[in-house]
Amino acid sequence: MQHIIDRFISYVTIDTESDPNSTTTPSTPKQWNLATQLVEELKTIGLQDVTIDDKAYIMATLPSNVDFKVPTIGFISHFDTSPDFTGANVNPQVIPNYDGGDIVLNSDKNIVLSPKYFKDLLQYRGQTLITTDGTTLLGADDKAGITEIVTAMEYLIQHPEIKHGKIRIGFTPDEEIGRGAHHFDVDQFGADWAYTMDGSQVGELEYENFNAAGAKITFKGKSVHPGYAKGKMINSMLIANEFINALPKGETPEETRGYEGFFHVHHLSGSIEESVVELIIRDHNKTKFEKRKALIEKITKKINKKFAKQFGENIAIAEINDQYYNMKEKVLPVKHIVDIAEQAMKEVGIKPLIKPIRGGTDGSQLSYKGLPCPNIFAGGHNFHGKYEYVPVESIQKAIEVIVKIAELTAIRK
Structure with a gap:
């Protein structure tokens, strides 16, 4: 678990706030800082065909380890954070064995994360939470998703006994300002379908959005x-x-x-x-x-x-x-891709929460560009503000779901 914590914190402490008033891609130069780090990390863990283009879109491949044809699937997350609240100087706090009570984020400013207001906290008694220090957002949206994808790929590389087809991963800038999929090259990505790891609580599985x-x-x-x-x-x-x-x-x-x-x-x-x-x-x-x-x-x-x-x-x-637009129109004709994710959750002990997204993700735009792309939980709560937090166990469960989806997709028919 410490490996997951260290990886996540290494991402969120890099400021990648996007800017809706910018006309460039990425919208802020500082997004390159994490993008270039990710490229080197993907190479280090053993992924192939690692690329980054002039707009900071990252792609990489985990080759198939089966000798029969299976679909190529993808996993996608974004590395920018919301301009709604500052992402500079993020100072994460790790709360082991959460006791279900109030968490003082910042005593000087009297900022408290309380289950009396944020009732979802009570689901995570006994777990390890990562919170803000009350002065910034955390960045679990969507650096938790990146942590999950990178760690899942690393796990599959280290465990070749787990059979899977070709897997493509993609990391995008500027999702928080609605541009994450604008320059995403679906043909270059080359997947039959993909999943964005960009939802909230454990179990969320979404293929409808506004x-x-x-x-x-x-x-x-x-x-x-x-x-x-x-x-x-x-x-x-x-x-x-x-x-x-x-x-x-x-x-x-x-x-x-x-x-x-x-x-x-x-x-x-x-x-x-x-x-x-x-x-x-x-x-x-x-x-x-x-x-x-x-x-x-x-x-x-x-x-x-x-x-x-x-x-x-x-x-x-x-x-x-x-x-x-609502991705439902593009996903329903290939509903089996949702069914696979639902089955994967059940097999790793998660109750699927299938519900509409009250927002949008890169997946909604990608679905209309020809890449059907439902959304899976990344584990965080209270995005875009100082009360944001993520249970480490939720990140671990998302990693297990990715691995299981890869495994289920490679079953010989």
Whole structure:
């Protein structure tokens, strides 16, 4: 177990935060620091065909050790961390034999990881947890996934008695800003299907995710001295507020779950002359997804009609861009790849938790690029913030699942 801890900590202590405002790939130069380390590590453990391209996409091969034809499978994780919370100077804390009580992450700042609020902690009594020190995120999303893939490949190399077909692995930058699969060369990867190791708690197995779009609505206004503004001033901030209030009540992230979609306003800035509202649109159902986008257009048109005479042109301009789609459409025709993962979990003593992803992964985009790619747990909790943690035993179980999938895929039919 110490080998797993050491490997994981060696990854998370390298800052790889991505930047949504960057136009380069990777979006931050510091992602190269871990990428180049991974390349050398993959070579050291004995993988073949280890490559890294000019955008930091890493691929490698574990050759087949059977003398009959079996599918080529892949395992994929990302090495960037979320820009939602700082990933600089990560100082992991190892909590052995967790007793089920409060964990003081930072006594100076009174930051406590408590099962009274984070009830999932109680599942891990007696296990070894790795937490933050309360000042950064941890990076288990998705450096736990990388740890699992590298360690599983190392284990298969060291245990040639375990039979498997050709396995390809891939590590990507910029997943956290929605670009992880943008430059992924599916043809070069050459797998029949793959799995992203990027889920949360033990047992998660996901092949449904949101359809996703982002919207930016710009509202114009006219600034006039407030003492003489009657019939002249148009305050764009108030129009932006009118738009937000026109969105359906109760359809926000904090009030939805399961298959329920939402609108999420995540950025609002403005002055009298111009205000900008940015939001994301999410729904598992494609028809409902399209209706949500149409509603944005409808509200915008209604506002434009209201101010047409006074403003003289469109006062609200909406830009809506699709981001990714529900992978279910691409995975269902090859549902056996989900069945294999489910069987693998059961054989290593895990109860599969098959549920929709309330988000997206590289796998959703890769599935639409021709590489069906369900998502498997990586073990972490409370991603993208200071309360993030991962049980080491969960990482170990994910390693066992990878090994078992490789074994099951190589059974002679």
